[in-house]
Amino acid sequence: MDFSFLPKYWGYFNYGVIVTIMISLCVVFFGTILGILVALAKRSNIKVLDWLVRLYVWIFRGTPMVVQIMIAFLWMDFTDAPVIGFGTVDLDFSRLLPGVIILSLNSGAYISEIVRAGIEAVPKGQTEAAYSLGIKPFKTMRYVVLPQAFKNILPALGNEFITIIKDSSLLQTIGIMELWNGAQTVLTTTYIPLEPLLFAAFYYLMLTTILTGGQKLLENHLGKGQK
Template identity: 40%
Template structure:
């Protein structure tokens, strides 16, 4: 074990730019994916609650497919299929190839959207239906009542769950290394190839992922406590 620790110290001090860049990219990817997931989830949640059976069935099918298949399968399908159907802009973003990054972001966002849709639907249904009825009784359109009255309360209720979805995405982005996107795992593999030190590298990224998710989890706890205090006032 002491040898492992010395190897970890050596790798961190000698190759810290790799780990720093990979950590930054992982955080950015997770943030972009959760934003995309929230947008997709909002649309799907509203469709899921539609009184039109066809529309509601399509939304249910979307949720079932994305929640019922492995992320790695979705990533490869989106990457291979989208690159055949359309061309993505060439270039680099934070050292990541856009032709690989964008299909990955789309897949991550749509996958996250399936989970966010159910979270948001539960949040909307938790709002007292009487508020929507009161808004409708004074002539407010349903869309405006949803936007101005229901959604703000629903979002407040589900904010901790959305933060937990970000934590999940931080871990799930690890698989996009297989598509050549320079996240933390991709950077670790680069260091591993240079140094031939396998186990110490995995220990390092394990610690980094733990720290990221621990800090994010603490942030969720702080948000929940503040929300509870505000509700008690």
């Protein structure tokens, strides 16, 4: 094993990890908001809205993410977006914005199902009790149902965050300098074929292991609250 490249090219991995985490946080944030809105739209009595969100979920859950990324990059025109130097890598927003948008749309489709299941897991008696107290449906959903549902879906959101950390590597197909693309840059520069990829895989493994540990701590904390 030849890891002699690390002292010189360490920055490609470190800054690549930071970019990966930044992308994943943005995607989880926007994907969660979108997922909640889609889940609520599915429960509405507006048939057109319900049909549109079901079509959206069907498309994004039924097509490969890498295909969605390429379509978004070719379709969305952000040619005037800036390129900002970030350590040893460059953040090209003409590529970053389509990547974040499409990953958020994809994540929102999956999170909507997580939120829907979380809402349905809340006992119907909670809603009925709120209605009996004269609380309007919107406020019942906001103040009674969603807080309890959010507690149910937090572990699943943790799993989604871990998935996005790994799936963000697909953004290298449109030239975003995240961790995997950084590793490939080191590979093509040093002509060392295996070790840069192994080191990137190690970084991904460390990230997902830390997140999995944090998720277990959160689940244990929530479990104590239920007891």
